[in-house]
Amino acid sequence: MKILSDIAALLTGMWITWKHIFRRPVTIQYPEEKRTPYPRYRARIVLTRDPDGGERCVACQLCSAACPVDCISMQPGEEADGRRYAEWFRINFARCIFCGLCAEACPTLAIQMTPDFEICKRDIMDLVYEKEDLLIDGCGKSPEYNFYRHAGIGVTQQRGEGIEEKRPVDVRSLLP
Amino acid sequence: MIYDPIDIALILAKIGLVFFVILTLAAYLVFAERKVLAWIQDRKGPNRVGPFGLLQPLADLIKLLTKEDFRPIGADKWLFYLAPAMAAIPAIMIFAVIPFGAPLTLFGHTVPLQVADLNVGLLLFMALSSIAVYGVALGGWASNSKYALLGSIRGLAQLISYELSMGLSLVPVVMLARSFRLSDIVNAQSGCWFIVYQPLAFVIFLISIAAECKRIPFDLPEAEGELVAGFHTEYSGMRFGLFFVGEYINIIVLGGLAATFFLGGWHGPWLPPAVWFALKVLSFAFLFIWMRGTLPRLRYDQLMHFGWKILTPLALVNIVVTGWWLVLRG
Ligand code: SF4
Numbered sequence: 001m002k003i004l005s006d007i008a009a010l011l012t013g014m015w016i017t018w019k020h021i022f023r024r025p026v027t028i029q030y031p032e033e034k035r036t037p038y039p040r041y042r043a044r045i046v047l048t049r050d051p052d053g054g055e056r057c058v059a060c061q062l063c064s065a066a067c068p069v070d071c072i073s074m075q076p077g078e079e080a081d082g083r084r085y086a087e088w089f090r091i092n093f094a095r096c097i098f099c100g101l102c103a104e105a106c107p108t109l110a111i112q113m114t115p116d117f118e119i120c121k122r123d124i125m126d127l128v129y130e131k132e133d134l135l136i137d138g139c140g141k142s143p144e145y146n147f148y149r150h151a152g153i154g155v156t157q158q159r160g161e162g163i164e165e166k167r168p169v170d171v172r173s174l175l176p
Numbered sequence: 177m178i179y180d181p182i183d184i185a186l187i188l189a190k191i192g193l194v195f196f197v198i199l200t201l202a203a204y205l206v207f208a209e210r211k212v213l214a215w216i217q218d219r220k221g222p223n224r225v226g227p228f229g230l231l232q233p234l235a236d237l238i239k240l241l242t243k244e245d246f247r248p249i250g251a252d253k254w255l256f257y258l259a260p261a262m263a264a265i266p267a268i269m270i271f272a273v274i275p276f277g278a279p280l281t282l283f284g285h286t287v288p289l290q291v292a293d294l295n296v297g298l299l300l301f302m303a304l305s306s307i308a309v310y311g312v313a314l315g316g317w318a319s320n321s322k323y324a325l326l327g328s329i330r331g332l333a334q335l336i337s338y339e340l341s342m343g344l345s346l347v348p349v350v351m352l353a354r355s356f357r358l359s360d361i362v363n364a365q366s367g368c369w370f371i372v373y374q375p376l377a378f379v380i381f382l383i384s385i386a387a388e389c390k391r392i393p394f395d396l397p398e399a400e401g402e403l404v405a406g407f408h409t410e411y412s413g414m415r416f417g418l419f420f421v422g423e424y425i426n427i428i429v430l431g432g433l434a435a436t437f438f439l440g441g442w443h444g445p446w447l448p449p450a451v452w453f454a455l456k457v458l459s460f461a462f463l464f465i466w467m468r469g470t471l472p473r474l475r476y477d478q479l480m481h482f483g484w485k486i487l488t489p490l491a492l493v494n495i496v497v498t499g500w501w502l503v504l505r506g
């Protein structure tokens with residue numbers, strides 16, 4: 001009989017919800033109890049330094065080009081020795097969607113995501129972070145990497161002195 | 177007829193008490209509903225305002241009172257303002273005929289714990305619950321909004337259909353008690369509750385009152401998810417609050433009536449009568465909340481089919497069988 005199986009289905013549902021009344025809630029009471037996010041969680045963005053303490057960012061604009069909501073802007077500058085840096089660097093966290101594309105685009109691993117997700121502010125203008133707010137004193141997730149040691153020819157080292165770089169071949173030695 | 181001033185004072189005190197208890201209970205029913213639904217869904221529910229969140233209804237009230245009172249362009253002003261009251265007031269008026277405890281003796285007067293012991297109490301209940309339909313119909317119609325209109329059309333059809341089966345399921349009760357007076361119906365059950373003689377009528381009545389107070393699985397007039405909020409889509413602030421509180425008053429009142437008609441009203445062993453009555457009403461309220469946490473909403477054609485082709489014929493057959501049985505028993 002269909003009606004009997006229907007009633008049985010209703011009662012089964014009622015029984016399941018009844019059992020759930022006595023389950024322990026899975027709620028995390030947020031401001032008091034906090035859950036530790038995973039290390040690769042994508043939240044507040046930082047600019048890291050290389051192991052020698054220099055700024056990693058070379059103001060190449062790749063992150064700002066990758067950003068789908070256009071919330072990164074910067075002004076590139078150049079030191080006397082030819083090393084590029086950002087004169088100012090600004091991320092508008094009110095617009096950021098924490099997609100992580102900027103961190104993926106960055107060739108120097110300067111821009112990185114951190115698990116710090118609590119960046120609420122009363123005033124929306126306080127969510128515009130300047131370079132001073134973004135720059136940290138550590139290397140972030142890749143402690144060994146130093147972009148200039150690989151590619152900083154003529155700035156930090158002479159041609160052929162970089163890591164994993166072969167010395168230039170003396171073309172005359174190749175002549176027959 | 178000359179009234180004793182003490183009598184009048186006692187009646188006024190009863191009215192005040194009923195008002196206070198019903199409104200407080202309705203507010204806390206909202207809270208209880210949120211809590212129980214949360215438990216069913218493995219959540220904690222409101223627990224921030226006051227100890228265990230117990231002051232939440234008060235916070236809700238303040239919120240509703242301070243919200244903007246909005247009226248859409250093109251809405252019918254007077255009907256729009258009148259409809260919430262038409263939904264809430266009949267609901268609370270029905271409670272006047274429900275006996276909620278054994279008669280007391282105070283200052284040498286016998287005080288029936290019932291605001292008005294009318295000899296047509298049951299009919300008054302049917303009439304008032306029909307008036308409550310106007311709140312839904314006019315509220316949706318006056319809002320000048322398609323969602324509200326659809327909601328109120330559904331509400332109208334649903335409430336009228338299920339009122340029929342509700343009324344028919346009460347006929348056997350009247351036949352057994354031989355009275356429309358609610359206190360007589362309760363007294364007729366001092367030996368054995370009517371649910372024992374009339375389990376079918378009880379089930380039909382229970383389903384019909386779930387439909388009457390527009391609860392899931394019969395919440396088609398509101399149907400958030402299809403109709404935004406149905407007939408009260410355009411209401412805000414305390415006018416919405418009136419619809420909302422009216423719905424919970426309806427739960428209390430209809431639960432009280434179900435207890436009165438089928439579960440012996442305030443009759444019960446050991447505990448004081450008023451406590452028994454409250455227990456019965458609250459268990460009906462819990463049942464409704466529990467159902468809301470479990471069942472999905474019916475489709476419109478299923479709702480109509482169920483009401484007209486199943487409940488109403490069943491109730492009619494039940495009346496005939498009860499009649500035969502009463503005649504055979506003599
Ligand atoms: S995380 Fe996404 S949205 Fe935010 S700054 Fe980076 S690229 Fe832009």
Ligand code: SF4
Nearest residue numbers: 057058060061063106
């Ligand atoms: S953070 Fe990275 S991608 Fe962005 S400008 Fe600096 S070096 Fe380029």
